[in-house]
């Protein structure tokens with residue numbers, strides 16, 4: 001059982017989100033270990049993005065910040081019904097009427113049950129609009145796309161292991177570009193002015209890369225979609241070589 005204390009409030013706001021009237025729920029990014037020793041992976045479909053993950057850097061790594069995000073995750077893992085009831089209660093407050101909730105500053109819809117819980121919350125709170133970035137393409141195709149709540153919006157983000165399932169002519173997609181020129185040249189619209197543009201703006205959502213030198217070096221002038229496609233092609237070539245060596249034995 002978790003040793004992480006239950007968070008008193010589930011939704012938070014930083015100054016950027018306050019400016020655009022958005023409240024935020026988050027998990028810890030990607031992989032880690034809870035205080036009780038359990039390991040976790042909140043982004044099971046993360047790909048190259050994990051190598052330059054904004055949420056595994058800077059203030060996100062401060063002990064108190066990470067502890068708070070891990071307490072959120074422990075709550076979901078240990079008591080999904082209790083977490084659901086508290087989230088339902090919180091999003092029912094009048095301050096959220098006609099407002100927005102961003103699901104995940106970091107982390108993703110790591111299980112079917114967790115995603116279903118969010119869909120149920122959205123259906124029960126029609127006066128709030130919920131939105132998310134996700135790399136869980138297959139899970140959304142199966143559980144969300146057939147019958148999405150009208151107040152639940154999402155954008156698929158490139159840089160994950162399921163990128164190959166995405167179709168930018170049909171899906172709303174976000175990509176991270178090394179600079180604004182490449183972003184515009186690719187036909188994407190910059191969402192820097194407001195995070196809400198990710199779900200209410202043009203469907204090709206462009207995000208300029210973080211200005212962290214080590215991350216920029218790793219990204220090496222590629223968009224996340226390009227970088228992931230390169231990595232997928234290299235992996236496929238390695239697999240094909242492995243198979244042909246087995247046949248040759």
Ligand code: SF4
Nearest residue numbers: 029043049050053107
């Ligand atoms: S999906 Fe987001 S939070 Fe998870 S590893 Fe990738 S960039 Fe980080």
